[in-house]
Amino acid sequence: MYIDKTGYVYRMTNSSSKYIFLSRPRRFGKSLLTSTLHSYFEGRKELFEGLAIEGLETEWTRYPVLHFDMSTAKHVNREQLEQELNLKLLKYEKIYGREEGEINANQRLQGLIGRAYAQTGRRVVVLIDEYDAPLLDVMDEEKNLPTLRNVMRNFYSPLKACDPYLRFVFLTGITKFSQLSIFSELNNIKNISMDEPYAAICGISEEEMLTQMSDDLNLLADKLKVTRDEIIGQLKGNYDGYHFTWPSPDLYNPFSLLNAFADGKMNSYWFGSGTPTYLIEMLNKYGVAPQQIGGRKVFATAFDAPTERMTDITPLLYQSGYVTIKDYSSLTMLYTLDIPNKEVRIGLMQSLLANYLHRYTNDGLTTVALLYEAIVEERLDDALRLLQTFLSTVPKCDNTDYEGHYQSLLYVIFSLLGMYVDVEVRTPRGRVDMVMRTPAILYVMELKLDKTADAAMQQIDLKNYPERFALCGLPIVKVGINFDRERRTLGEWKIEGE
Template sequence: MKPLEPRKYPVGIQVFSMIRNEHYLYVDKTEYVYRMTHANSKYMFLSRPRRFGKSLLTDTLQCYFEGRKELFEGLAIEKLETEWTEYPVLHFDMSTAKNLNKEGLEGELNLKLKAYEKIYGYDEAETEVNQRLQGLIERAYRQTGKEVVVLIDEYDAPLLDVMHEDENLPKLRNVMRNFYSPLKACGKYLRYVFLTGITKFSQLSIFSELNNIENISMDTAYAAICGITEEEMRTQMDIDMELLADKLGTGKEEAMERLKENYDGYHFAWPSPDVYNPYSLLGALNKGKLESFWFGSGTPTYLIEMLNKYQIIPQAIGGRQCEASDFDAPTERMTDITPLLYQSGYLTIKDYSPFSELYLLDIPNKEVRIGLMKSLLANYVKRPAELRTLVGQMAERIHFDDMDGALRLMQTVLSTVPYCENTRYEGHYQQMLYLIFTLLGNFSDVEVRTPTGRVDVVMRTHSTLYIIELKLDKSAAEALRQIDLKQYPERFALCGLPVVKVGINFDTERHTLESWEINMEHR
């Protein structure tokens, strides 16, 4: 059989013309482009997590409005669009305005406006950024005879790092509100206005009177506008799945299952198809292996700080039931961390009840779960790398059905790991053990259940299903009895694997495991 030709994957490339001209893989989203630009509203806002394709979508819109028909040959929009009218486009990428003070932000906006003033001219009487933007829109309209398109990518970038700073947020917010203010007044000159961002700031605080923006972030019709669905993978990326399977040494279906486990699981509306993280998916295809691409591309320092600020323990991150207003909500005055977790991509919609109108939010997939838990380890030990090494060594023993050896290893390592301060309470150890067993999900399927006062682990390997109960300063026998009381073995009898019960007691004085019992009667 003839070997498959290598493919080019646009990892980190957000320029539509480059992707098309240089023959990178492009997952066709142009039907959405046509739908957006022919809708009743000409002001639209889309929120998605970082590296989810917002910038590529914005650039695709620019090429479309510039009438660059040749770039869209063979794509869905080619059959939908008949006119290909060229409009003047003002495209502002605000991602370059991060980590700036008021003067720096004003300087960045000045440079962006100057670039278009070289094309459409300027008026010396226009000194403020809002006056200059309004002048640009009006001159572009007069000079071309066409309505103007305004695209603002990552509108919230200048504000993200200061959203909870009482001193700096108002200053930067006023600068941006002033800059955006002409968008309402210039309505008669505008063909289309599109804004993207990660967070949803309240309209009054940023856009002043621009209260007619249609927020399509949770619109079912646009649920898959960013990211990649399984249907798109099977119809547009079939060759890519075969190439990956070849590199992984598996069949195509197994390769897709591994991709699904690691990178799938996002829903931005309900109902919605499963959406894969595009950055991680393309990274895996490009490298031919599964790694932490999205989580590893940006250390969530701010997120970890917020988890600590709101005193969110690891077990409580996922499994949240709430109304849409609790998470699809402005973030600059949060009283709860849920909006930040959702809008940043660390939680996603997993279910919805029409009766109660409540959404279930949970961690999307394995990549995010493992990444979060690794980041949180530093809260529990001074040298978290030691525990990450422990996890790898334990996983190897468990893979070969040596649970006793794995627990002996944990006992030895934990007794030598220096702990952080404030460890004299039970919750600290429960949370640390939760993190360790969750990290074993790198190597096996871990489902951790944590009712108040205990940590339960259901861990599936290739050959065994382990049901683990953890106790603090009690006894391993009591932990084992707890498993029987909850009738866990019966609950998992249909899994098709031998079930092993493990009771563990943790000694909070010695900071390590005191004893454990392994019951193999169900093997």
């Protein structure tokens, strides 16, 4: 199966911009797009039969293509990076040759472009996939980042001088490094990452899934013994919700969606494919609590910004795919950023749980499963007693005295209940508002810190929660909880409506 994105390829390669940059999170199809460009510029018309570009392109000119995949240069030092560049250049020097005086990577690249042009009589296409891969692991290292960045800047430097010999230059990456730091000479790169015409260039739109993957939807529904509409709802909740500009179609994570169809089940594919240790370190560095990750209103300059100069974690969260655009106000020009979907939220919270529980993390996940069992069996009092007991057995860890630590832990645990039931958790400054939907009941919970369960219950009534959720058609149970900071666990709670 190939989801047809070739219409975007034609538009991009025949636009007024010769140098184009696209940022998308990992596993979003950037490499497939780059490979599609490679085949298109090689004039391989036979590969595009039946696709949109077949009706748009008439010439199918064959250009010399230099395609550099930098994903092989992760976790490297300077010497290893230079060795990687050497291997990549050697591949093309076997085709176009190398002159004696070309020693450094930039000299060799410039020589390659000039000879490819001279030997073929056609301008050269340069494709650089994951340009930032060598830099991602050292983004926060004052010593290594400048060193590796200088190696890459030197490698890319000939592109400006070679402009007369270039047909098209395309760069992809996850992060947006400042133009000055990497492409110091190229002042005419067009960044299409937030351009509305290219909103769906990577990822799978809902329309594409419903039409081009219709058979897969039916097969998955049959396997899981649910209706087609139910399977669409499950896929949407788990893997949909990405927007890289506004307005934008809803985009599904292609890696997760294809794996769900292949395996016949809903697993955490995208999150499980990369350990976000660096992300956890950065959350700690910038003092970001779990409940502060989503629900932010910011200007575009706060997230579509160079990551190596960031003063808060927003650019990294957005460019890495942990938050995405959920709304935009043309009046204030503020974007709303939030966690895209259930898969990302659960994966993120499971990773963060270890931050609070350390060696008790597995016990914490077991507790969440037992909580779910008690809640679905409508034994909410037992569920809260279980949580109270578990939290009281977690030993006091370092750095837990600051206000908010245990609210953050509770936020993570409540969020993880979303593995099993529909959960929406918000915690503005020390309060946890949780709305939890089981097949039979809608629970509305409010948490207070060092107050009383009655105060929590009054807050629920003050906010008119029951009226707000009356249309859901389920009985509503109100739960007021007081958290005892001194004992580091739940103090008292009150349940109304059972």
